[in-house]
Amino acid sequence: MSFTVTVLPSGRSFKVERDERILAAAIRQGIGLPYGCKDGACGSCKSRLIDGRVIHGAHQASALSAAEEEAGFTLTCCAAAQTDVVIEARTVAGAGEFPVRKMPTRVISIERPAPDVAVIKMQLPAFDPLRYHAGQYVEFLLRDGLRRSYSMANAPHTHDDKPWIELHIRHMPGGKFTDQVFDTLKEKDILRMEGPFGSFFLREDSVKPMVLLASGTGFAPIKAIIEEMQFKGITRAAVLYWGCRSKADLYLHDWAVQAAAQMPQLRYIPVLSEPTPEDAWAGRIGFVHQAVMTDLPDLSGHQVYACGAPVMVESAHRDFVALCGLPEEEFLADSFTSEADKHRA
Template structure:
């Protein structure tokens, strides 16, 4: 049986299916509600039940055991509706609403995806969850105070682990440690979520995505989120790597292309090996995108990858009509410097 939940403060409404919690349904319909542990312990997701009735299939959550709890409080990560509901709760609408945390975690699994890319699945303490927007990143805080940033490669609705794609950088002390020394269950410390690289869901514009190397990681998270919420605007992903062996998750976007009619995928090899027998696009991923879309004025553009790629692509895309306010990058600060240079050039400065 399906019930409707209405948020009093905004008027947003969404259906909750039988066996589904309020929070699960809200995330499925891209309604950003606050949460923490997702197991009913922390109280971060408590809302006020204005009207309606709920139940807790696994018993009353621990978050309702405090002396200041009131009968109208509802723990939305555990509560399932028994009727239509009206609730009062703060909504998470953008990165400014997401709480940045410093947390311990464990490298629960290390899976080699290719010769130089490691998938690292981070497990937070049982009482914690990291609420994030698809496309954001976390920073490892190393023992000497240094930090290393990596994008989150999974979508928020699938947050049992934080998925990272770490490429082995020759001479890199941290990535060398990940590949040569780190073991499963290794204890780490992170801060996040960080960044303004996330899907602008309220835009009516079609979407172009360009990734270089492991820059596909945050785009993977954004795409998983987009498919999950039923985002139906056209999306075209261009993924540039050196050779075929570097397309470490090539089967995933190919599967999406078959599954979702509005999604297209173009892998691009800059230096394919003879044994690749490659018949697809070659050269620079930027050129491949422009060959398909020489006029960019109507598009939202998401770029993720090496800063040099974004630095080179930004003025090219602007010269083809792309509007800076509709260009987003996980190297945002660096890209903003490029945009400032473009504006000064256009102004004769």
């Protein structure tokens, strides 16, 4: 048995099988709904249920509270339709443009720009190149059906006759995948992955000045977006805020400095929350989203791209909208939810 999902205000509709998650059906059919983690943790796919009935799978209260569900909101990533359904959600042009596919990938190189960060380059099949938007992510397919998600840190145009992607992976001690990356993964190892996924990428139809907000390895998709801006000659004003604990965590600081030097429309402002005495840091100190609010108290005319730890993304979303006048629809985010985050009550 299948049901019809209609999306307002676009009027697009698609079929969903009974007990199939609405978002999974949308991705399968190339319908561009907004989403991030696909696991009920980030809230990026939150939509309003206008008509019909759904059953929610497990999800975090921070992504969809009981009060929000009672008020008629739903998470399409963990909502299964039980009838024909009408939802209100922004469709994202380009989100379903490239087919999701599974493919093998080979490790080209592994670098450690910081003690707990690995920058890995992965070779893609030349006969079946991965097409994606800068800012999207792939999922590694592990044993027992487990998956781990990482954003591409290089823009698509950087591919040559030997296509490759760059990933920034932070070590999470005890993590099933990151322990492997830091302990046993080596050059020429082959992994399987699937992608591209996600609706976090540059909205090229906008001319608004941009805030590019990153914490930790949330810098990865922001880096890809900056590369794409430079390649396409996009001249919109942009300011990159990169928040980390200490100077060592700014693992591609020189790259960011160079990018800002090459792009007149781009400014770079690193912010450290816990600089060490050895850092001899003379730059900004504090929480990175608060640095944005200090510099740009009025965000009503801006567009924000935020990526990194859930606490940073959630705080920025809340404060930018409530205190700085940022329109809700202009906050675009990719929350880097770890497996621990996804299973936290």
